[in-house]
Amino acid sequence: MELKRSKTKWVLGIIGAMLVIGGLLRWGVFQPYLIPSPSMEPGMVPGDRILVNRLAYRLWAPTRGDVVVFAFPKDTKRTFVKRVIAAEGEKVELRDNQVFVNGSVIQEPYVKQGDYPPYGPEVVPVGKVFVLGDNRRESEDSREWGLLPKSYLLGKAWLVYYPFQRFRFF
Secondary structure (H helix, E strand, C coil): HHHHHHHHHHHHHHHHHHHHHHHHHHHHHHHEECCCCHHHCCCCCCCEEEEEEEEHHHCCCCCCEEEEEEEEEEEEEEEEEEEEEEEECCCCEEECCEEECCCECCCCCCCCCCCCCCCCEEEEHHCCCCCCCCCHHCCCCCCHHCCCEHHHEEEEEEEEECHHCEEEEE
């Protein structure tokens, strides 16, 4: 009888520890977000749920290709998801439906094809990044509201976890 009680306490202790650790990770490191619009199609579609690493940009600088979640500069209560196209010190230009960074075309297999207007050239200053949606025709991004201050970055997208058939890491 005594052995059974100690096993039960041990199992309950492990379950409790897992819940505490999971909660700390959930609220401290990983944050779920819902994709509300088609601006990141085809990689992320409305209704996708993503998990974001909130520590990423406290430890590392954002780099080209990162999918980021950030506070919208015109209304910081709203959050957006976009892709970093150019980081500090890089010159960005959009023309002929292609993106040029430092004068070279970048390969973007994730972009939804379509026409979009030219932009730039512009050099990204220290403390900012240039972000675009993957669906350039349906995206409100740096072309409209300007360069994103790095201090607005909330985290780096880590994975799509729902719906399950779309599960994948970034």
